[in-house]
């Protein structure tokens with residue numbers, strides 16, 4: 016029914032577009048119109064479509080509201096609003112067949128019938144109301160084709176409104192997420208001291224499951240989790256920075272146009288590989304490789320889940336990211352500087368070292384920081400390759416855990432939603448968010464500054 | 471005037487890919503003179519200029535045949551090192567391109583690069599001398615450690631000239647060095663050129679007839695990749711031999 020309705024009003028809109036456009040173009044043969052014919056067409060299409068779509072969108076919302084209000088009337092003798100809510104919920108549940116529990120109240124069965132009737136008529140009503148609205152607006156829009164009519168201005172305004180609404184939506188969603196993160200974090204700090212969380216050296220939230228156990232309160236010292244994160248990010252950057260930077264320097268300064276035209280897209284494709292694939296790669300290829308290496312150098316305590324493995328694969332993952340951003344920074348340096356240096360008798364590598372890199376230093380630092388924040392926020396690879404044990408260690412051969420991995424561990428499976436264990440995930444997420452936010456703001460400010468320098 | 475041949479270009483053909491940009495160009499450049507290259511846009515002036523310090527090596531698709539003799543040695547021979555060549559043949563570009571470093575570091579760039587100085591005093595001396603030669607020293611002596619990019623356009627261009635002079639070149643190539651400058655800054659650069667030719671051989675590309683007439687001893691007129699006419703500037707401007715030259719000088723082509 017709804018699909019049919021959508022088709023109907025869309026066709027009406029298209030029809031309105033065609034009618035108004037052709038009418039306007041006939042008119043424009045003899046007059047200088049304020050707006051081009053297709054604006055008149057669009058005007059009609061908008062008028063026909065937009066209010067109808069909006070109404071459709073809010074329909075179930077409105078219907079629910081009406082249902083609730085009218086259902087309440089059946090229980091008007093009750094004053095307790097909580098109880099009314101309980102009764103109306105019971106009515107809806109019974110009417111939809113979700114339960115067969117009948118509440119002993121005179122208004123109950125009539126309310127059920129009322130609800131069923133409403134639901135039955137709902138779809139038909141929806142169809143009639145919306146198609147009528149659309150049809151009326153369609154008729155109405157046809158009157159407006161005139162020389163003076165400012166269709167263009169209206170369309171322009173609608174477009175601005177649509178874009179503004181999208182922007183507002185995006186911003187509100189972001190703010191909403193951050194706020195909910197913040198509130199859950201605050202709830203967590205009701206039961207766990209902030210300082211114990213931030214500076215505690217022991218992390219074992221799993222203890223909190225059974226109330227009668229020793230240490231039932233769990234242990235929420237986040238330091239090992241953050242050191243684990245830093246260790247892995249450090250290893251990742253140690254792998255990614257030199258390789259990424261050298262390939263960017265090669266691509267931007269040395270490679271011929273031909274090589275560049277192949278290599279740059281390939282690097283960008285690498286950046287788009289889903290991280291779970293890198294996770295596979297870590298488990299299937301890199302882990303055995305490191306284990307064999309360990310055996311070769313007679314390291315026996317080489318675990319197959321270690322910071323080294325996760326960090327190196329994570330590093331491989333961010334190479335294209337570093338390379339691509341660094342390349343952007345290097346190619347933003349004006350050609351005239353490169354030529355100036357070469358004309359002084361500098362070789363290409365001297366030019367790169369003494370002119371190009373200093374000139375794009377901001378950009379390089381910015382891309383480095385963005386990569387760090389990527390590494391810190393990465394989940395999949397570390398889940399697959401680093402393990403869950405939050406050891407406080409700086410030994411790369413040990414298994415460590417990261418913030419993201421802990422969050423995954425804390426929130427998967429059946430959880431109570433108000434135990435400190437679950438809430439601790441929000442606290443971790445909040446700190447993580449804060450760190451990456453700061454990194455991003457710093458790096459974007461730096462990047463912006465160097466952009467301005469050359470424009 | 472000493473009539474010493476400094477650079478001799480013989481039957482030079484230059485190709486960008488399949489497109490030929492210079493056709494059989496032969497030109498002699500005399501020591502301690504100013505030679506100006508004039509001609510309509512796209513005729514190959516910059517191309518010719520860049521051949522003299524082999525900057526065209528950097529253009530992948532560029533191919534050259536013919537000879538360019540600097541002090542009777544072919545600069546394109548395998549044994550010749552472009553780095554040493556570019557030390558001998560400095561270049562100043564159309565748009566001032568100081569490095570984003572301090573004024574001092576800009577001028578010290580070449581000497582440091584080529585290890586020309588033993589001590590800090592030596593380097594200081596070279597920097598001061600070069601800045602003085604380009605007439606900039608008095609204006610910037612109090613702010614040598616501020617960024618070169620903070621100078622005015624004309625000052626930046628003179629900084630670039632100082633930078634080129636710091637490696638003690640024999641020849642200075644200038645590609646429209648005044649086209650981004652106002653008349654006053656232009657006049658300063660022109661005065662500078664007149665002074666510099668005591669010590670250096672200068673080749674300048676310019677779009678301004680007046681400038682060519684004012685600063686140069688010899689003029690070469692180019693058209694569509696060919697060298698049409700060359701001779702003493704006075705002769706070319708007062709009594710051009712070739713019809714195209716005359717048309718260009720009087721403003722009928724261009």
Ligand SMILES: Nc1ncnc2c1ncn2[C@@H]1O[C@H](COP(=O)(O)OP(=O)(O)OP(=O)(O)O)[C@@H](O)[C@H]1O
Pocket residue numbers: 486491510511512513514515516517518529
């Ligand atoms: N890097 C290049 N790749 C391909 N073609 C080029 C390149 N540089 C120059 N050309 C071509 O060579 C010809 C001569 O160019 P050149 O830059 O020498 O002209 P010009 O006389 O300096 O012109 P202008 O006065 O506009 O600077 C032009 O047709 C140009 O299109």
Ligand SMILES: [Mg+2]
Pocket residue numbers: 515516517645
């Ligand atoms: Mg040119």
